[in-house]
Amino acid sequence: MRKLNDLQTPYLAVDLDIFQRNLETMQSVRSGSSLRPHVKAFKSTDIAGILKQSGYSGFCCATIKELEGLVASGLGDDLLLANETLNASRLRSLVDHGAQVTVAVDSTETIDAAKEGGIRNVLLDVNVGLPRCGCDLKDVENLSTYARRKGLNILGVMGYEGHLMFTPDRADRKQGVAKAMQVLKEAHSIAGGDIISAGGTGTFDLNELATEIQAGSFLFMDTRYSTVGLPFEESLTIVSTIISIERDQSRAVCDAGVKSFATDYGKPKLKNGVIEFCSDEHSTIVPTEPRSETAFKVGDLIRLRVPHVDPTIAKHPRLVCLQEGYIRGDWKVDLRGW
Amino acid sequence: MRKLNDLQTPYLAVDLDIFQRNLETMQSVRSGSSLRPHVKAFKSTDIAGILKQSGYSGFCCATIKELEGLVASGLGDDLLLANETLNASRLRSLVDHGAQVTVAVDSTETIDAAKEGGIRNVLLDVNVGLPRCGCDLKDVENLSTYARRKGLNILGVMGYEGHLMFTPDRADRKQGVAKAMQVLKEAHSIAGGDIISAGGTGTFDLNELATEIQAGSFLFMDTRYSTVGLPFEESLTIVSTIISIERDQSRAVCDAGVKSFATDYGKPKLKNGVIEFCSDEHSTIVPTEPRSETAFKVGDLIRLRVPHVDPTIAKHPRLVCLQEGYIRGDWKVDLRGW
Numbered sequence: 064m065r066k067l068n069d070l071q072t073p074y075l076a077v078d079l080d081i082f083q084r085n086l087e088t089m090q091s092v093r094s095g096s097s098l099r100p101h102v103k104a105f106k107s108t109d110i111a112g113i114l115k116q117s118g119y120s121g122f123c124c125a126t127i128k129e130l131e132g133l134v135a136s137g138l139g140d141d142l143l144l145a146n147e148t149l150n151a152s153r154l155r156s157l158v159d160h161g162a163q164v165t166v167a168v169d170s171t172e173t174i175d176a177a178k179e180g181g182i183r184n185v186l187l188d189v190n191v192g193l194p195r196c197g198c199d200l201k202d203v204e205n206l207s208t209y210a211r212r213k214g215l216n217i218l219g220v221m222g223y224e225g226h227l228m229f230t231p232d233r234a235d236r237k238q239g240v241a242k243a244m245q246v247l248k249e250a251h252s253i254a255g256g257d258i259i260s261a262g263g264t265g266t267f268d269l270n271e272l273a274t275e276i277q278a279g280s281f282l283f284m285d286t287r288y289s290t291v292g293l294p295f296e297e298s299l300t301i302v303s304t305i306i307s308i309e310r311d312q313s314r315a316v317c318d319a320g321v322k323s324f325a326t327d328y329g330k331p332k333l334k335n336g337v338i339e340f341c342s343d344e345h346s347t348i349v350p351t352e353p354r355s356e357t358a359f360k361v362g363d364l365i366r367l368r369v370p371h372v373d374p375t376i377a378k379h380p381r382l383v384c385l386q387e388g389y390i391r392g393d394w395k396v397d398l399r400g401w
Numbered sequence: 402m403r404k405l406n407d408l409q410t411p412y413l414a415v416d417l418d419i420f421q422r423n424l425e426t427m428q429s430v431r432s433g434s435s436l437r438p439h440v441k442a443f444k445s446t447d448i449a450g451i452l453k454q455s456g457y458s459g460f461c462c463a464t465i466k467e468l469e470g471l472v473a474s475g476l477g478d479d480l481l482l483a484n485e486t487l488n489a490s491r492l493r494s495l496v497d498h499g500a501q502v503t504v505a506v507d508s509t510e511t512i513d514a515a516k517e518g519g520i521r522n523v524l525l526d527v528n529v530g531l532p533r534c535g536c537d538l539k540d541v542e543n544l545s546t547y548a549r550r551k552g553l554n555i556l557g558v559m560g561y562e563g564h565l566m567f568t569p570d571r572a573d574r575k576q577g578v579a580k581a582m583q584v585l586k587e588a589h590s591i592a593g594g595d596i597i598s599a600g601g602t603g604t605f606d607l608n609e610l611a612t613e614i615q616a617g618s619f620l621f622m623d624t625r626y627s628t629v630g631l632p633f634e635e636s637l638t639i640v641s642t643i644i645s646i647e648r649d650q651s652r653a654v655c656d657a658g659v660k661s662f663a664t665d666y667g668k669p670k671l672k673n674g675v676i677e678f679c680s681d682e683h684s685t686i687v688p689t690e691p692r693s694e695t696a697f698k699v700g701d702l703i704r705l706r707v708p709h710v711d712p713t714i715a716k717h718p719r720l721v722c723l724q725e726g727y728i729r730g731d732w733k734v735d736l737r738g739w
Contacts, residue, residue, distance in 0.1 A: 071465070071488060071491070071739050072739070073739060074739070103681060103682065125681065125682045126682060127409070146644075146656075146682065146683075147644040147645050147654075147656075148644065149642060149644065149699070149700055150409060153409070169645055170645065170646070170699050172699040172700055173644070173645075173699070190647070194647070194652050194677070194685050195645075195654055195678075195680060195683050195685050196644065196645040196654050196683065197645070198648070199647070199648040201648065202648060225680070304487060306484075306485040306486065306487065306511070306534065307485050307507055307508065307511075307533075307534040307535070308508070309528070309532070309537070310536070310537040310539065310540060314532050316485075316533055316534050318484075318485075320712075321663055321665045321709075321712045322711070322712050322715045323739075325659055326664065326665050327659045327664050327679065339532070340533075341665065342533060342563070343441060343463065343711050343712055343715075344441065344463045344464060344484065345484075345533050345534065347532050347533050361487070361508050361510040361511070362487050362510055371659075373660070373681050374658075374659045374660050374681055377660045377681075377716070378715070378716065379738075380738055400717075400718055401409050401410070401411060401412070401661075
């Protein structure tokens with residue numbers, strides 16, 4: 064059976080036991096249709112298949128590529144493109160392949176694209192405080208009328224309170240979510256429909272309005288979430304090799320750099336050291352105790368904690384599955400690109 | 402003939418005329434063996450092939466994957482792994498395929514790996530000021546002796562003055578390079594050999610010691626280099642679509658985020674706006690003149706300038722080639738991963 068050091072570093076490793084616990088924790092709070100797992104977090108049909116076996120059959124996507132991959136893998140029964148698109152021809156191709164796709168819209172242009180692509184069902188995407196897509200509450204009525212006039216069904220509304228995911232204090236976070244969801248509730252009262260799609264890992268059990276939560280990171284957990292007090296654990300690490308040590312042991316260099324992890328949420332964290340700076344294919348580490356038993360040696364395998372899971376996974380072709388120190392296969396990351 | 406808006410955004414586009422000018426500028430200063438193009442910048446055998454046609458037959462790599470890809474494409478006559486590795490078995494496989502590979506070493510462990518991998522020729526990698534691999538000058542003699550005792554040929558020394566690439570003032574940069582190269586010169590006097598491999602785009606015409614310069618970014622140019630006064634122009638942009646506009650036009654959102662560009666050198670730059678924040682698949686833009694003729698509209702194609710080329714290219718499967726507003730094919734980015 065293969066062990067961690069049998070593979071070329073750097074690579075991403077998932078601790079299967081932690082992954083499974085995270086999944087079970089989510090299931091205990093949000094099972095079945097009350098969660099719409101967000102495929103953008105993991106970009107893997109293998110993982111989407113595991114989620115389907117765990118009772119989640121509706122998926123949320125950020126790109127048409129993710130939608131297409133799920134459809135090709137037989138996971139296209141209930142898909143939501145939780146993002147704006149103008150690419151009518153690729154929507155049309157999905158519809159022609161029998162996919163059941165609902166599309167988020169926030170403008171006449173995106174409504175036109177959905178219509179032209181043969182889409183039947185849309186969600187009105189509403190800005191609930193994160194300045195990133197979503198129409199203004201004032202425009203919900205006009206856009207709803209416009210969409211219905213085009214013959215589209217409005218299944219409901221969507222509004223992502225992404226600006227609140229990392230609010231450290233739970234009570235503050237809850238209050239923020241309530242305020243954001245008040246906007247979405249009003250939008251819903253105007254637009255109608257059965258679905259209120261919102262939320263993410265940071266608000267999965269705080270959002271009382273949403274009929275479905277869009278979460279994906281909970282399976283792996285960004286280190287950034289560690290300040291938020293969520294019941295999920297970090298399951299993902301970057302496995303890297305120490306390839307160089309400074310003479311006085313004041314620094315060690317590993318073979319994982321910004322080509323193998325995202326730094327938009329900060330640098331990765333590790334045991335017994337702090338990353339001083341990152342290059343393309345290296346990170347320079349200052350050891351916490353350079354002269355101790357825990358000092359780094361050339362050839363050591365280290366594991367870096369992942370600040371931001373989604374864009375880190377998107378840099379790798381696969382996730383290596385670990386259990387009790389051994390490699391138990393891998394999951395392909397097959398939905399990368401656009 | 403296809404135009405920019407015929408492709409799914411986001412994608413990377415290379416302006417062929419600028420790319421060609423950058424190449425010719427480099428050739429006028431460093432032709433033939435005085436430049437060893439760094440494949441890590443572009444990770445593309447198509448581009449390596451163009452460089453070979455332009456008289457550059459020796460290449461520099463950061464990963465074994467890059468070496469393997471060049472060898473498989475018939476570009477393996479003179480390769481340098483300008484990085485430390487402990488993976489003897491993959492070195493062995495390259496040697497068995499007839500590749501001519503020189504490997505950088507900075508420790509007994511990396512020397513042992515080179516020997517075990519059947520490598521004949523090494524460069525002693527020396528720390529010249531950037532705290533990222535390279536042995537201390539004090540260790541050059543012992544490591545040289547160790548390598549020779551193992552039967553390896555020391556072809557020379559390598560030392561990357563990466564800490565000086567972005568020193569804004571040319572005279573300061575030149576002075577810094579001279580100081581760093583003094584270390585490498587001493588190392589060379591101890592280790593021997595014909596090669597002194599050093600430098601990068603920021604110091605390509607300032608490094609007077611190096612027999613060969615390791616540069617790759619000059620073909621595309623990071624926006625970060627714009628402060629340094631180099632004779633190269635930016636040839637690479639991220640093509641993206643505006644997918645949402647706020648009601649009062651105070652913000653626009655495009656479909657390119659941290660999954661399509663690196664942010665370790667800052668956020669991308671664009672005409673008529675400033676990026677406020679980046680998400681996985683979006684950037685939120687504050688327009689410079691929201692009410693003017695240059696205001697963004699849903700469906701507009703925009704082009705983002707690239708802060709850091711190398712890790713941005715590594716996120717994409719191909720580079721789209723543009724000339725006079727039309728698409729003239731593409732170059733595959735086939736050396737990604739490890």
